[in-house]
Amino acid sequence: MNDASISLLLVAGATFFVAGIVKGVTGMGLPTVAMGVLGGLLSPLAAASLLIVPSFVTNVWQLVSGPSLVGIVRRLWTMMAGVLVGTLGSTSMLTGGNTSLTTALLGLALAVYAVYTLLAKPYHVNQAHEGWLSPVIGLATGLIAGATGVFVIPAVPYVQALGFEKDDLVQAxxxxxxxxTVALAAGLSLQGAFQLDGAALSSLAVVPALIGMWAGQHVRKAVSPAMFKRCFLIALALLGAEMMLRAVW
Known part of the structure; x- marks a missing residue:
């Protein structure tokens, strides 16, 4: 293993440790942080391939630890179907080889998510509209995820607006x-961009991600989660802006 490979492993390990801390404190953010940092050092495609396994493991942990899985699946299944269709339909953009375009789109997605979350006022979605709105939101989320590897917009604001109780919201x-994550892995696999060797490398990132989550749960007790999240979002917005400028220039 050469020095460049060792440096990449160290950077990836540190990135997933920090991303795990963010997820441990806020309940989200691991793929977003990983794509933001690694997408600035590698191609967005390489970064997306690395995040598949740690994202899956940490999110399944978050999913199964909640109290209302069956009810949440029944309520959100059309949104999840939209995510799957949208992601499979747009992954070719991430694997197409136009690194400048995908970097710019990734930076835009990060910046929009950060600025929106910082500035937007809370709102509530009328349950009567969920029947048509959920699949639309899922499709939009999937299209963005397939093109950038980031799957928080518009899914996170929408789910937060559905009126879930705290524990149910985390599970949703x-x-x-x-x-x-599963849809992104399937899309990359269909495009020939995520294979067995990539899965093995991605699996190595699980350990620092889980350690980071454990550390983040302790950090949450010592600092204000709201202040931590605000600082995280400001840094994410700046990172997204830098990626857009770098892709253009």
Whole structure:
């Protein structure tokens, strides 16, 4: 193993440790942080391939630890179907080889998510509209996820607006992230961009991600989660802006 490979493993390990901390404190953010940092060092495609296994493991953990899995699946299944269709339909953009375009789109997705979350006022979705709105939101989330590897927009604001109780909200987000991760892995595999060697390398990132989540749960007790999240979002917005500028220039 050469020095470049060792450096990449160290950077990836540190990135997933930090991403795990963010997820441990806020309940989300691991794929977003991983794509933001690694997408600035590698191609977005390489970054997306690395995040598949740790994202799946940590989100399944979040999904199965909640109290209302069956009810949440029944309520959100049309959204999850939209995520799957959208992701499979747009993954070719991530694997197409136009690194500048995918980097710019990734930066845009990160910046929009961060700015929206910082500035938007809370709102509530009328349950009467969920029948048509859920699959639309899922499809939009999938299209963005397939093109950028980021699956928080518009899924996270939408799920937060559905009026779930705290524990159910965490579980619902876990469901959305798990399905998005599986859909992204399927899309990359169909495009020939995620194979056995990639899965093995991605699996190595699970350990620092889980350690980071454990550390984040302790950090949550010592700091204000709201302040931590605000600082995280500001840093994410700046990172997204830098990626867009770098892709253009």
């Amino acid at each position: 987000l876990g469901l959305s992230f798990t399905v998005s």
